[in-house]
Amino acid sequence: MGNPNLLQVDGLYKSYGDRKKEHSKRQYAIADINLSAVPGEFLTLLGPSGCGKSTTLRCIAGLEAPNLGKISVADRVLFSSETGVSMRANQRGLGMVFQSYGIWPHMDVYKNAAFPLLVGSRSSRPPAKQVRERVERALEVVQLSAFAGRSATALSGGQQQRLALARALVMEPPLLLLDEPLSNLDARLRTDMRFELKRLQHEIGVTTVYVTHDQSEALAMSTNIAVMSNGKVEQVGAPSEIYTAPASEFVARFVGSSNLVVGTVSSASGDDLVVKTPAGVVTATSQVDLSPGSEVYISIRPESISLVEVDNPSPELGEWEGMVEGTAYLGMTVEYRVRVGDIEWTVVSSSEKPLPVGTVVRLEFAKHGCAVVPMAVK
Ligand SMILES: Nc1ncnc2c1ncn2[C@@H]1O[C@H](COP(=O)(O)OP(=O)(O)OP(=O)(O)O)[C@@H](O)[C@H]1O
Ligand SMILES: [Mg+2]
Incomplete structure (x- = not known):
């Protein structure tokens, strides 16, 4: 009662x-x-x-x-x-x-x-x-x-x-x-x-x-x-x-079409985790305690990513650098497909100054835009 x-x-x-x-x-x-x-x-x-x-x-x-x-x-x-x-x-x-x-x-x-x-x-x-x-x-x-x-x-x-x-x-x-x-x-x-x-x-x-x-x-x-x-x-x-803060890979993918990338925790201090991914190193906050060496997903929402055009890109692209492979004009915003290494990222930006296909860009994101998603324990 x-x-x-x-x-x-x-x-x-x-x-x-x-x-x-x-x-x-x-x-x-x-x-x-x-x-x-x-x-x-x-x-x-x-x-x-x-x-x-x-x-x-x-x-x-x-x-x-x-x-x-x-x-x-x-x-x-x-x-x-x-x-x-x-x-x-x-x-x-x-x-x-x-x-x-x-x-x-x-x-x-x-x-x-x-x-x-x-x-x-x-x-x-x-x-x-x-x-x-x-x-x-x-x-x-x-x-x-x-x-x-x-x-x-x-x-x-x-x-x-x-x-x-x-x-x-x-x-x-x-x-x-x-x-x-x-x-x-x-x-x-x-x-x-x-x-x-x-x-x-x-x-x-x-x-x-x-x-x-x-x-x-x-x-x-x-x-x-x-x-x-x-x-x-x-x-x-x-x-x-x-x-x-999606609690699982499924939630991250189903709600809000997130970008998910697999990474390994390289260091942890307080709520901040430094995670190494194939595309580069990223700092994210995590509610869950994870020790160095743990495998995690990093979930980054399309609207949490900014694209910065890279002037004079070297042929060997640097960390988080990639190329715009597709764009879709959505009115207020533009949806981009950006390839960084093997991974295709979805990015949504304001349509003020759209970047054309072929532009070399660097992905930037704020710490609070990156969520650590624990991997399912099998
Ligand atoms: N009357 C029924 N007899 C046998 N299986 C059923 C019956 N109704 C639902 N199921 C099965 O139970 C599962 C859950 O169905 P449910 O209708 O609850 O899904 P849902 O989440 O409402 O899906 P949707 O978004 O398509 O409506 C499905 O695998 C479905 O095939
Ligand atoms: Mg139903």
Whole structure:
């Protein structure tokens, strides 16, 4: 009791099929998932297709039965393999919006939003006055009050999206579960809805678990991100933490398309590590204690690198010197491909004075732009 977390997920396992097989022989879609969210938190599950995001969310929702683990919301146990608790989805009282948000085309906006309150037995439904108040409030929150009488099919994609959200909010759930709810929208609408959703979530203060494979969406919206790979949580942290201090090679590669180079620690003093890489020596800060001789990755974000043109380059290129092999104009910025020895680097710079292909450059980076990523212990 007295758990400060609104959502608590401990040691969750789910395998599809394989029910008769013993624990060690099963193929798990998710294995040993541990997550928590404090009240009002926006927690995002981020990871590539098939890593187990929807499975995790559906287990919390009660749409899948986990094999093992425990799920509680606001100190109420929804599932526990140990005590045999397994509450049905409709008893959990959670709000959900899925990728295909399933608006009822034959109903108007008001009826769509009221729907969750009107299903079930007559005795379990709230009184008509309360239904009206709750629907009106939910439609107001998503700014669809003016459309209440309109047919649901006569809404734009973004409006339908908001209607799906209103339908989840009308239950006034303690926890909102959103599975890629913006995936059907075009790029512009997606970005608009990002702000809208975030504003809504903040205004209502509802604790939210959000699923996406889009890292910029995750970085822009979340209080915390749980990066998932292959049925496991690789790292949980605030967006800036995930971005600047990735805990594994996978996280560094998946979030923000980092440059990764293998190096060997040559000396360490305090948080500063001097690391020798094939391209040159680099100084980086590290939270992890690493002794000289340790192998590490150095992760350097494309925007943390400056390109300095080398005048009169010698044929034997020096440390961190290489050649611009490709450029892509992106408006505000230019993306460069720079070859240093065997390694191709991605660099993003301001487009003020673009460097042409063939320019010999030196890569420079500030210490705080270089993150040490420990190698996986095999
Ligand atoms: N109903 C099912 N039956 C069998 N296997 C399933 C089922 N649903 C999902 N899986 C498998 O479980 C794994 C995790 O799937 P899940 O849907 O959770 O991934 P995801 O991270 O949501 O992916 P995406 O980004 O593509 O939606 C995948 O290997 C998938 O093939
Ligand atoms: Mg999914």
